[in-house]
Amino acid sequence: MVSTHFFNAATLLLVSSLVIVSAIDYSQGSHPDINKPTPKAKEKPLPIGVEGHILCKSGTSSPALPVQGNNISINITFALLVVADNTGFIGAVARITCLAVDESGYETAPFSFLSGETDKNGYFFATLTRSDKLQLRQCKAFLKKSPLKDCQVPTDVNRGIGGAVLDSYRVLNHKKIRLYWVAPFYYTSDSNGYKQ
Secondary structure, X not given: OHHHHHHXXXXXXXXXXXXXXXXXXXXXXXXXXXXXXXXXXXXOOOOEEEEEXXXXXXXXXXXXXXXXXXXXXXXXXXXXOOHHHEEEOOOOEEEEEEEEEEOOOOEOOOEEEEOOOOOOOOEXXXXXXXXXXXXXXXXXXXXXXXXXXXXXXXXXXXXXXXXXXXXXXXXXXXXXXXXXXXXXXXXXXXXXXXXO
């Protein structure tokens, strides 16, 4: 009877020791995980492209109309854009300015790049190859220059002076580029210009 109790106690002690040893073995050290997928190499960010049109608007806005109410008096100017008067021209340039954050999380100084010159339809295109070390936060497109002497006054239609924020894009997989589009920018011949 004593030998049976001794045998049961020894067996229980041996099984308990095996459980403890195996638990310690699994909790310490690194073991390769067969089911864990291997991490892919970090993909380079897609370059960005910006496209739009720069047009010449002949004529100006209508005269200012006074508006009054609640002890406030303001003048409202209505800009009239007639599609037939808008013409594209060769040689205009847009500027794209971006804010970025470096890999340490610090905001960098704004940087700019220029589009190529517009074609006969006023179409421009600009590209920027993105860096692994900088993450773009916000980019804006602006009017930069017009080669026409009779159409050199920039307007703020579609934020051509104040900066059109680049916020919507589409990915062109076949070209491997993130393409942004801005609404048309306008120069005018009127030295007073117009804003919208």
